[in-house]
Amino acid sequence: MTLVSGWGRFPVVDSDVLRPRSLEAVAEAMVSGTVARGNGRAYGDAAIGVARTVAMTGFDRIRWFDPATGCIRLEAGVLLSDLIDTFGPRGFLPFVLPGTRFVSIGGAIAADVHGKNHHCEGGFGRYVDSILLRTGEGETIEASREQNSDAFFATIGGMGLTGIILEATLRLRKVETGWIRERVISASDLDAAMRALDAGDAATYSVAWIDCAARGKDLGRSLIYLGEHAGKDELPAGAAAFPAGKDPGLGVPIDLPSMTLNRFSIRAFNELYYRMGARRAGRSHVVSLYPYFFPLDSIADWNRIYGKRGFLQHQCVIPENGARAVLGEILDRVARRGDASFLAVLKKLGQGDGILSFPLPGYTLALDFPVRGDILNFLDDIDRLVVAAGGRLYLAKDARQSRETLNAGYPALSRFNAIRKSLDPAGNIRSKLSQRLFDEV
Amino acid sequence: MTSRKSVLVLGGSSDIGRAVARAFAKAEYDVGLAGRSVAALEPDAADLRARYNVEVGLHTFDVLDIASFEGFVAGLPALPEVVISIVGLLGVQQQAESDLAHATAIMRSNYEGPALILGLLAEKFLSRGSGTLVGVSSVAGDRGRASNYVYGSAKAGFSAFLSGLRARASRGGVHVVTVKPGFVRTRMTEGMKLIGPLTVEAPVVGAAILRAVENKTDIVYVSAKWRLVMLIIKTLPEVVFKKLKF
Ligand SMILES: Cc1cc2nc3c(=O)[nH]c(=O)nc-3n(C[C@H](O)[C@H](O)[C@H](O)COP(=O)(O)OP(=O)(O)OC[C@H]3O[C@@H](n4cnc5c(N)ncnc54)[C@H](O)[C@@H]3O)c2cc1C
Numbered sequence: 001m002t003l004v005s006g007w008g009r010f011p012v013v014d015s016d017v018l019r020p021r022s023l024e025a026v027a028e029a030m031v032s033g034t035v036a037r038g039n040g041r042a043y044g045d046a047a048i049g050v051a052r053t054v055a056m057t058g059f060d061r062i063r064w065f066d067p068a069t070g071c072i073r074l075e076a077g078v079l080l081s082d083l084i085d086t087f088g089p090r091g092f093l094p095f096v097l098p099g100t101r102f103v104s105i106g107g108a109i110a111a112d113v114h115g116k117n118h119h120c121e122g123g124f125g126r127y128v129d130s131i132l133l134r135t136g137e138g139e140t141i142e143a144s145r146e147q148n149s150d151a152f153f154a155t156i157g158g159m160g161l162t163g164i165i166l167e168a169t170l171r172l173r174k175v176e177t178g179w180i181r182e183r184v185i186s187a188s189d190l191d192a193a194m195r196a197l198d199a200g201d202a203a204t205y206s207v208a209w210i211d212c213a214a215r216g217k218d219l220g221r222s223l224i225y226l227g228e229h230a231g232k233d234e235l236p237a238g239a240a241a242f243p244a245g246k247d248p249g250l251g252v253p254i255d256l257p258s259m260t261l262n263r264f265s266i267r268a269f270n271e272l273y274y275r276m277g278a279r280r281a282g283r284s285h286v287v288s289l290y291p292y293f294f295p296l297d298s299i300a301d302w303n304r305i306y307g308k309r310g311f312l313q314h315q316c317v318i319p320e321n322g323a324r325a326v327l328g329e330i331l332d333r334v335a336r337r338g339d340a341s342f343l344a345v346l347k348k349l350g351q352g353d354g355i356l357s358f359p360l361p362g363y364t365l366a367l368d369f370p371v372r373g374d375i376l377n378f379l380d381d382i383d384r385l386v387v388a389a390g391g392r393l394y395l396a397k398d399a400r401q402s403r404e405t406l407n408a409g410y411p412a413l414s415r416f417n418a419i420r421k422s423l424d425p426a427g428n429i430r431s432k433l434s435q436r437l438f439d440e441v
Numbered sequence: 442m443t444s445r446k447s448v449l450v451l452g453g454s455s456d457i458g459r460a461v462a463r464a465f466a467k468a469e470y471d472v473g474l475a476g477r478s479v480a481a482l483e484p485d486a487a488d489l490r491a492r493y494n495v496e497v498g499l500h501t502f503d504v505l506d507i508a509s510f511e512g513f514v515a516g517l518p519a520l521p522e523v524v525i526s527i528v529g530l531l532g533v534q535q536q537a538e539s540d541l542a543h544a545t546a547i548m549r550s551n552y553e554g555p556a557l558i559l560g561l562l563a564e565k566f567l568s569r570g571s572g573t574l575v576g577v578s579s580v581a582g583d584r585g586r587a588s589n590y591v592y593g594s595a596k597a598g599f600s601a602f603l604s605g606l607r608a609r610a611s612r613g614g615v616h617v618v619t620v621k622p623g624f625v626r627t628r629m630t631e632g633m634k635l636i637g638p639l640t641v642e643a644p645v646v647g648a649a650i651l652r653a654v655e656n657k658t659d660i661v662y663v664s665a666k667w668r669l670v671m672l673i674i675k676t677l678p679e680v681v682f683k684k685l686k687f
Contacts, residue, residue: 064491
């Protein structure tokens with residue numbers, strides 16, 4: 001047994017970790033209580049098997065690529081970073097890029113990850129044509145919108161609970177360059193931030209970074225980043241059409257004492273961040289895709305700055321109607337509490353594609369909290385606000401929500417469970433997350 | 442005909458072999474992959490073609506079947522510019538201590554086979570007057586350790602062979618590179634306790650080998666830290682060394 005955790009390093013639990021290299025070995029690895037793991041970027045307990053965790057990063061081959069259509073067939077352990085490095089210079093990028101490029105294709109499908117373009121282009125699953133799935137019953141099936149479509153739509157956003165994704169066929173986006181034309185808008189409070197996001201609906205990419213230490217009349221003040229793919233003629237003189245991605249720089253070598261992040265250091269940082277951003281506001285300029293999409297990837301192991309006990313991410317989505325009041329209430333409580341992340345992320349989402357996909361039309365807010373004190377009770381209270389507003393929490397970030405919160409937020413759960421049962425009558429596929437939230441007790 | 446660069450990877454299906462093949466294909470080399478089973482290499486060939494648009498050829502090669510070596514070399518469609526031997530067998534030291542067949546397999550897979558095939562190719566390269574041969578040896582060959590001296594001694598033999606071959610071949614325009622990767626996170630080292638800061642991922646080895654070939658480096662410790670560690674280990678007096686638990 002090995003101690004395993006997600007990116008938030010909470011909870012840490014025992015599971016038998018295997019790293020198979022062949023499809024036969026995957027089949028043999030399945031025992032009662034197995035789940036697949038991609039690159040471990042889910043924050044909580046989604047990628048930890050009750051008994052066994054099957055790590056898929058050894059499966060990193062491309063099967064074929066068709067440059068005429070941008071269609072690609074690949075193994076589930078290929079990382080988005082690998083796809084970007086290999087096919088970016090050839091003029092192709094994934095349609096959907098989450099906030100880190102170190103996620104696997106399997107993980108991106110299982111969480112139906114969203115990027116800064118969800119409001120207009122949807123989630124990762126929308127660009128998946130088919131998947132090769134090893135079900136809990138031990139069958140290997142190809143699933144698509146036409147064939148085994150229940151399995152297909154349950155696997156997109158299904159958090160690994162329908163089986164192990166072995167391969168997938170995706171569509172890539174044709175791009176002229178690896179640069180983004182970015183425009184920064186500064187918003188002095190939450191109303192202005194939400195207005196700016198609404199006004200940015202037509203932009204391909206949009207996201208707001210909220211200063212969650214700001215209170216009172218400054219509550220919700222933020223910087224909104226809008227982005228479009230830049231053409232060759234928009235690049236600075238001498239720039240390569242595709243910028244090189246740097247490896248993550250210096251890592252955080254040790255767990256920082258949790259004192260490092262306190263309300264004073266956070267306030268000072270945020271003040272500076274907001275002012276620097278506000279100075280750039282209005283003008284539009286061209287940035288490399290790496291800092292635009294993956295601001296945190298330049299620091300390896302940044303999850304260690306929260307200290308040994310780890311941290312929790314709380315990401316909710318609130319339907320458009322009534323979102324303003326709830327978001328204001330959450331941000332106010334967070335600001336009063338004073339120990340949340342430096343920055344919160346606010347963005348708009350559209351309709352999700354999978355049965356259990358997180359996105360629904362509305363606003364999503366993501367916050368980080370170090371694990372300490374009464375944080376669990378605090379977040380339970382926030383969840384009650386979310387549920388009352390008809391919202392839900394993102395399973396890929398979750399380590400602590402209750403069954404009640406899940407049931408209230410995901411009305412399609414019973415349909416998902418029925419499909420899961422048909423693919424895996426004996427219940428072999430089980431993760432720590434499913435044990436906590438889904439499975440019959 | 443275009444004069445594209447070409448590399449032949451012996452032991453192409455190992456994790457390091459795959460990483461090396463990718464590094465060279467990315468640098469626009471056409472690739473030959475050689476291994477015991479051509480069918481097992483097919484997915485890697487498809488991967489290289491899809492990623493980098495290069496030509497990939499597959500060849501059957503068994504490092505223990507010395508009788509087949511001459512035929513193997515004669516059967517290559519063209520003599521490549523670069524040949525890299527990744528083949529090797531870690532084996533289980535404890536088993537090798539009493540199981541002669543196992544010990545023999547380790548010794549032959551890490552020394553006899555790789556040295557003979559590279560020696561044979563060296564003759565062809567020398568008659569052509571150009572080329573680079575790369576042998577992946579191991580820091581384990583720098584000093585025999587209680588915990589893996591069967592493997593280590595074979596790698597020591599291979600390292601010595603490469604260094605002698607280098608001295609001779611350099612006069613004929615042929616370069617020989619010795620690679621000592623240290624700990625690499627691969628199938629071979631799975632489940633072993635590796636020391637984090639001294640451990641690298643296979644793609645790092647691939648990039649290091651490409652760099653060594655292009656810069657004509659003689660000996661490569663993939664992680665610079667290993668050069669220092671092995672310097673210390675090599676210079677410890679035997680009386681001290683034999684008391685240490687390695
Ligand atoms: C810094 C950071 C920023 C992020 N930003 C975003 C963002 O903007 N948008 C967003 O949507 N998410 C975001 N995430 C979350 C991340 O995209 C998801 O958690 C993603 O699922 C991680 O992929 P992974 O390969 O690391 O999978 P893991 O974390 O290893 O696994 C995640 C889930 O996928 C399942 N899974 C993995 N591989 C397979 C497979 N082969 N077959 C079946 N199931 C599988 C696991 O069982 C698990 O349920 C972010 C995470 C980090 C750390």
